[in-house]
Amino acid sequence: MSVIDDAIVWLNDPLNWTNPDGIISRTGEHLWISAAAVALGCAVAWPLGVWMGHVGRGGAAVVTVTNLSRAVPTVALLTIFPLTAIGFGPKAIILALSLFAIPPLLANAYLGVREVDPEVRDAGRGMGLSAWQLLRKVELPLAVPYLANGFRIAAVQVVATATLAAFVNGGGLGMIISRGFGLGLASGGGQVLAGGMLVALLCLTIEGVLALIEKALLPKSLRRVKHRPPASVADALPAGS
Amino acid sequence: MPSKVNDAVLGLGAPGDDPRNPWFSWSYVSQNTDTLLAALREHLMLTLVAVALATVIAIPLAILAYRVGALSGPILGFTGVLYTVPSLALFAFLAPFTGIVQPTAVLIGLTMYALLTIVRNTLTALRQVPADVLDSARGMGYGRRAMLWRIELPLALPGIMTGLRIATVSTVALVTVGEIAGWGGLGELIIGGFNSNYYRPQIMTATLLCVALALVLDLVLLAVGRVIMPWTRRRTA
Structure with missing residues (x-):
């Protein structure tokens, strides 16, 4: 029997779906861990990114965070966090995953506010809007397509990365793969x-x-991000920056 | 080798802030230099082979997508789908067919991920060559091939180098996942350290080496870029 047949047989065994560590419960685990990590990432990255975009500072920091996050292996954080004060369990995994959700969320929040047409901003100011009103009524609504885009990139990335939790026995669908290798x-x-x-x-x-x-x-008027922007700010930067 | 420390930690059950299991220890480094260097060498080898293979495939592919408009959709679409598939799943697809005696599965997977970063950056860079530059080149009598080699590729080179740097740094981090298929370089020490009673010095040393390797390779590529593209040096100065 070929491996493909084996895989089909495995998938056709109802017990492999309904067992306590079967596909259904593993998928549920995978999804809630991912959702928690993305939510945590949003809670940190969005206010920070929007504020940095609003004051127009910190673009270099966004690039640094993005580049650095690329160099740190997810596997390393997943193994290190449970051994710190955070302790074993889903908390450490959620925290590690949320760190990798931050760069796309932060970069897109920053870009979204930064990319608001200066003339629109000027018009708002001319109408007597305070800085806070400008942010809430002009900049934030116009940044929504970017926020949505960042959210999608971060969510997909976290769901993909959550697979690696299997390395530290942390649940999720990756466990099916690691158990298979274990056999x-x-x-x-x-x-x-x-x-x-x-x-x-x-x-x-x-x-x-x-x-x-x-x-x-x-709304149609806000679907401005036609082409997917590069996965990160850094992708768009010329070499040497 | 780390058995003495492990026994001590084992007796405690859970890893607390045990002075016998510190995050960093020079004695671990000095006693395990050979192991660390072997893992580092494997890590470097996997990274270099994957990035080199990816570059050789990706740049012609990007030129093809740039030249033949009808192909750019399918090529970008395929790389997009691939990017969504997690590395662990990709290794899981490949390993049952290639086996794990050789690093074939890991190398194919790493090459594919590096490939799509380089394809996308190269294509973006080629598309950003200004139309009036192309026009004047055409006016000066450049043929398609001369234009590609002497105008389009040189002007796209900064973008291509950025793609190479991103692909290299990401590949260094991704190699660790190859542990699942038996070829993870420093990843084997990181996960091996976790599995042998949460042996902290091993996890931390391997992690630091991994990050350092990524940064060193990034700097090397940055320097190479400066040498082969002297004009970007002048611009930034």
Whole structure:
């Protein structure tokens, strides 16, 4: 029997879906850990990014944070955090994942406010809006497409990265893959392949669903982000910066 | 090698702030230099091979997408889908077919991720070459090939180098995930440290080496960029 057959057989066993550590409960685990991490990331990155965009400072810091976050392996934070005062359990995993959600959220919040047409800002000021009113009534609404875009990138990235929690036995769909490897490829190969398919499917689904929600909720006039902006501010920067 | 410390920690059960399990210890580094260097070498090898392969494939692919408009949609779409699939899942797809005796699965996976970063940056850079520059080149009698080699690629080079740097730094971090398929370089020490009674000095040393490797390779590429693109040096100065 080939590995593909093994994977199909594994997926067709109802117990593999309904067991306490089966596909259904693993997916639930995966989703709630991801949701918590994205929520935490938003709570930190959005106010900070919007404020930095509003005062027009900190662009370099956004780039530094983005670049640095690329160099730090997720696996390292996932193994280090449980051994600190945070302790074992979902808290450490959520915290580690949320750190990787921050760069896209921060960069897009900053860019969204920064990219507001200076003339629009001037007009607002000319109408007598205070700085706070300008932020709330002009800058924030115009930044919504960027915020939405950052949210989608961060959410998809976190759902993808949450797979790695399996390295520290932290739950989620990645566990199916790591358990499969644990059995050895000869007997666990089908499970490994099946787990890979489930994870890929979940991530593509989340990406699709979020894109649809974004399309449905954003008013046409605000759908300005035509091409996906580069995954980060740094991507758009010339070499040597 | 770390058994003495491990026994001590094992007796305690959970890892508290045990002075016998510090985050950093020179004695760990000096006693395990060979292991650390071997992991570092594996890490470096996997990164370099993957990025080199990716570059060789990605740049022609990006030129193709740039030249043949009809292909740019499918190429970008495919790289977009691939980017959504987590590395662990990709290794899981490949490993059952390639086995884990050789690092084939890990190398293919790493190459694919580096590939899409480089393709996207190269294509963006090529598209940003100003139209009037292309016009004047055409007016001066440049053919398509001469224009590509002498106008478009040189002008896109800063963007291509940025893509290379991002791909390299990301690949260094991503190699750690290869541990699942038996080839994780320093990742093996990080996860191995976690699994052998939360052995902190090993986790931290391997992590620091990993981040340092990424930064060093980034600086090397930055320097290479300065050398091969002297005009960007003048502009930033």
